[in-house]
Amino acid sequence: MSRVKELQKSLFGGTTSNARQFGMIFTLVAIVLLFQILTDGLTLSPGNLISLVSQYSYILILAIGMLMVIVAGHIDLSVGSIAAFVGIVVANIMQDYSVPWFLAILIGLAVGAVIGAWQGFWVAYVGVPAFIVTLAGMMLFRGGNQFIGNADTIPVPEGFRKIGAGFLPEIGPNTGYNNLTLLLGLVICVAVVVREWRGRATRREMQAEVAPMWISVIRVAIPLVVVVFATLQFAGGRVGTSFPISGIILGVLVVIYGFVTRNTAGGRHIYAVGGNARAAELSGVKLKRVNFLVMMNMSVLAALAGMIFVARSAASGPQDGIGWELDAIAAVFVGGAAVSGGLGTISGSIVGGLVMAVLNNGLQLMGVGSDRVQIIKGVVLLLAVALDAYNKKQGRFSVIDSLMRPFRRDTPTGAESPAEAGQERGKSPVAG
């Protein structure tokens, strides 16, 4: 087994979706470096990184929910409208009824939950395809937004704006950096190390094969370098700015949902339903409940994203959230999810979302007009998924694999280990 293969396998496991992520991470790094050069270092400057996070965190929050919807075999077109609807409701009750901002956030989430229950009911219990239910929802709640807001803009109070436009505050001694951001970076570094260490311990406990030490070192070292660099950039920006609150909300959600989808019975059920609904049902999975909860969860996250956006732009308007559903769906598919459901990960979707975000941001920094940005994003989405489809057809399983192929000298038959050969055997149609 070549080193690249071994690294790939140990970093991401062997499955198609994970291999795709491996490719996407490299793509992300490549895009970041490309724009770093093209924009003369502007891309990775503190100011740009901070605005990148606060500008895209709500799309990434949507991508989390969308990933689960897509894994379960559905789609949600209504998230942008729901975000706008919740945004206007929250802005309205704060302005007209002077509801305090924290209570307004809770009410906003509750409204999202009610809307989600409504859509989930149609999808799960009546059996209307999610595409139709959410297409209807897209119109319904867009209209609702304009009805409540009289197609006008409603400003939101200062306290509320924190969730969209706030930063970690400056406290403690003057170090030249934002102290809380430094602390946050430190916590993440520790978490990365602990996680790897515990992962190894678990593999040992299973009496399963443990990845070689050099892989663990790489697996820890690369994220540490990235985190340290990012921490210093975020903490070293203009005074008064630091790591955005919305980024922290996103981070917490990624950790929670990542855990739920990977490690809980409920998460397993989502993948089972998307992979083979009938098999899942005959294994005792409550199909309707899973579909209901997945749709409902999406709307709650859409509500949250809507509120963050309203907070960031200081007002809620009739054009909020237009096209968000498409950005979220694109992020999920670029991140390796399968159109037919059952495959995909939260982290993959985040990486996919970041690829699109960096692309968008980098092109804007270069002064490319939004018309051309749209065209380029469309092409990238198509190519990412097409390359994946092509690779599957060729029996290769990742973007990086096909990129590396011309450089590989070892012949496929000679270098493969027996285990690998066994896999290939199953993959190739020798069923007869």
Add this chain to the structure above:
Amino acid sequence: MSGAPVLLEMRSITKEFPGVKALSDVNLVVRAGEIHAIAGENGAGKSTLMKVLSGVYPYGTYSGEILYQGTESRFSDIRASEHAGIVIIHQELALVPGMSITENIFLGNEPGRGGVIDWKIANRRATELMAQVGLEEDPDTLIKDIGVGKQQLVEIAKAFAKDVKLLILDEPTAALNEADSQHLLDLLRGFKLQGITSIIISHKLNEIAQVADSITILRDGRTIETLDIKADGVDEDRIVRGMVGRELHSRFPDHTPNIGEVFFEVRDWTVRHPISAERLVAKHSGFTVRRGEIVGFAGLMGAGRTELAMSLFGRSYGTYVSGQIFKDGEEIVLKSVSDAIEHGLAYVSEDRKAIGLNLLDDIKTSMVAAKLSKISKHGVVDQVQEYQAAESYRKSLRVKAPTVDEGVTKLSGGNQQKVVLAKWMFTDPDLLILDEPTRGIDVGAKYEIYGIIQRLADQGKGVIVISSELPELIGLCDRIYTVFEGTITGEILRKDADPELLMKQMTSVKKAQRA
């Protein structure tokens, strides 16, 4: 048949996939007008060889040569081989359910001009072709409204529409009941008289022995031997020996049953068809299962065995009308699959790929999927326990895979079936219902599955086996119920069971004498 001219010769065909040689130096000689069988265990390379022949793997992707009608053929795709008169009918039928018989017969081969279909010709030709294959249906009937047996005939008619010279059938009878299988085999004999050459790939060795003129046996991607069925006096045992390279002393492991008390009973079980409400798929059915007993359910396809089993398993099929289930003397009510699992029932479905497994999963995830609660705390799955549980099943059931992290799609049919069995053994059931547990599985793996079933019975569990293969039921079960059109028509003890008696009761409504 040794006198007939050679129609097809495949010479030292070698086909490699990354990391594996699927075919190595395979030779095949088929004479004009014969029925030539190809046998081999799963993974022996039968389907790959046929894909090379039919151009699915085009010229250049394999080495060796194909001589067809005396000249070397280099097929670039399926169309090219079909043009030459070679038509392959795959195990999974390639028909469009929502289209009519006529439309399917001419799909991709529509008579007419400039893309406009001439329906007059199409209908007339369709009627002729259907008569040729013995299919009595209205040509306008939709495919989804006819049974699998008739669908198979439509596939063959479709092949005839392409002016077939060499017909290749991949497991043609795998999904057919005995009567339909027989009809198909008779049809093949008829084609022979018309000068059509057939290649048949089948796991059903009795059919090969019955219908084929010669047989080529493949093992591990190599040609083992080609035999003339009559001249060499080939019987099933001879074929098995060639396939596995050793003699299987018996097709069933030795087993002394240790049967206890009746612990599971169904009374007056009546279920309505999910769509047509006037149809009953189970009519006042009642049966019992004892601890340690293997109970068989015999019946023709569509007799309602699967429907009965699934309706018992948490009402997964049809609409419940009446009936009671008793377990250990107490009535239990199973309204959902999770109720059924909770009460110690397990149902291994007949179609493991469509409804038994999530093919995207790896082995360990599949094995624990039906009872995650057993290895999770507060909904969080303990991955160490998951791995260890799966690993122990992998070893005890001898699943051929390096680790349990492997994806289930990469396994052969027999190993996938073991994974499904493990999945249900993991739920600690008292009663296992196994629906066609050895369908599409090769001889060696079948033997292992039988052993697993017997071990489960020896642990004091009740096992119900639904099977369309009578020898399997007779060889494995302690007691057999026969089912006909939703009614249980008989109950036969192992010592009294013979295929004729079973067949008689499987095809009649008259209540047989209770054994």
